[in-house]
Amino acid sequence: MMSSAPHHRPRRPYLHRAASDLPYFSADGESYLAQTTLRELSKSRPLRVLSEEDFAHWQTYGYVVVREAIPAEAARRLLDFTWEFQGLDPDRPDSWHEDRPFRSELDQQLHVYGFVEAYHHQLLWDSRQAQRVYDAFVDVWDCEELWVTQDRLNLNPPNVKNRDRALIEPTDRGFDIELHWDIDTTLGVPPQRVQGIIALNDTRPETGGFQCNPELFRQFEEWKVSQPAGRDPLRPAVDRSEFPVVRPELHPGDLLIWNGLLAHGVARNTSKDEVRAVQYLSMMPALEEHEKLRRSRVDSWRHLRTPRWNRTLVGDPVLHESKRYPTATLSELGSRLLGLTSWQETDTDAAADAQSGEPSCAVSV
Numbered sequence: 001m002m003s004s005a006p007h008h009r010p011r012r013p014y015l016h017r018a019a020s021d022l023p024y025f026s027a028d029g030e031s032y033l034a035q036t037t038l039r040e041l042s043k044s045r046p047l048r049v050l051s052e053e054d055f056a057h058w059q060t061y062g063y064v065v066v067r068e069a070i071p072a073e074a075a076r077r078l079l080d081f082t083w084e085f086q087g088l089d090p091d092r093p094d095s096w097h098e099d100r101p102f103r104s105e106l107d108q109q110l111h112v113y114g115f116v117e118a119y120h121h122q123l124l125w126d127s128r129q130a131q132r133v134y135d136a137f138v139d140v141w142d143c144e145e146l147w148v149t150q151d152r153l154n155l156n157p158p159n160v161k162n163r164d165r166a167l168i169e170p171t172d173r174g175f176d177i178e179l180h181w182d183i184d185t186t187l188g189v190p191p192q193r194v195q196g197i198i199a200l201n202d203t204r205p206e207t208g209g210f211q212c213n214p215e216l217f218r219q220f221e222e223w224k225v226s227q228p229a230g231r232d233p234l235r236p237a238v239d240r241s242e243f244p245v246v247r248p249e250l251h252p253g254d255l256l257i258w259n260g261l262l263a264h265g266v267a268r269n270t271s272k273d274e275v276r277a278v279q280y281l282s283m284m285p286a287l288e289e290h291e292k293l294r295r296s297r298v299d300s301w302r303h304l305r306t307p308r309w310n311r312t313l314v315g316d317p318v319l320h321e322s323k324r325y326p327t328a329t330l331s332e333l334g335s336r337l338l339g340l341t342s343w344q345e346t347d348t349d350a351a352a353d354a355q356s357g358e359p360s361c362a363v364s365v
């Protein structure tokens with residue numbers, strides 16, 4: 001395709017400054033440059049949800065679990081919704097592996113991994129605007145001006161038949177569902193990235209789920225210098241007896257937050273007739289001055305559009321969620337976490353925005 005620019009130069013990513021006192025910069029609202037890494041950050045604000053021990057654990061091992069960040073009952077409702085959305089019957093395991101046409105190889109992989117293409121149901125937004133969830137992320141970033149990710153659900157039935165991981169061609173390098181980093185760990189200054197899940201049911205050894213390598217996180221700086229040149233930036237090659245992989249125990253409503261520098265993955269579901277279910281949810285410093293991104297986030301919420309921040313988000317192939325239910329109602333906090341209301345606006349503005357779905361005029365000044 002012809003470019004309209006006569007002298008085409010590759011565009012350099014522009015670093016926006018987040019709307020926070022602490023200097024955080026990002027081009028995309030996913031990974032951030034900061035003066036101090038999250039693992040070395042000294043708190044300037046009192047902890048809200050994490051205990052001192054939790055915070056020390058987060059900084060030492062790269063993850064922390066917040067018990068019942070949303071009520072267990074809310075997690076159970078989300079689990080019901082996850083079944084319903086896919087038209088699957090929790091009581092009929094034989095229905096979990098019915099064949100459907102795949103739009104692409106990616107579509108098939110997402111099916112194997114159990115991703116559920118719902119982003120904007122009220123129940124998803126209720127988790128995002130839960131005070132305890134928000135407070136936990138304020139604790140790790142040491143900043144109140146945050147945006148929430150518009151992310152999906154996962155319901156992983158036993159990995160057999162058309163959900164067998166053997167259907168996905170194995171690779172020698174790069175992303176590995178079993179264990180990987182979310183960022184390029186060979187960079188001199190790796191960006192700060194935070195990811196999270198809320199458990200919708202109890203973890204069990206057989207159902208697999210989130211696993212990670214906390215000891216590798218703890219010793220990362222020393223480990224790194226002993227590695228050969230050209231090592232894999234995303235897939236750690238480690239002796240698991242020296243750096244054990246652990247699987248934290250989670251219960252419905254528990255929030256697990258991890259640092260992008262923590263090697264992690266999803267263990268396969270080897271059970272006979274049980275599932276693993278989570279909501280993916282994270283928060284990062286609000287990139288309000290990135291107007292294009294802000295607008296696309298608001299449009300995505302309002303019109304239930306499949307978010308565009310990641311190329312693996314594909315939308316439901318059978319009946320898109322925009323045809324199923326209305327726009328979710330936001331609280332004042334939800335309105336700010338979306339980017340509809342600026343963190344600089346007053347509570348009254350936030351209340352009006354949340355009510356009308358339109359930002360008040362102050363935002364355009």
Ligand SMILES: [Fe+2]
Pocket residue numbers: 180181182264
């Ligand atoms: Fe990951």
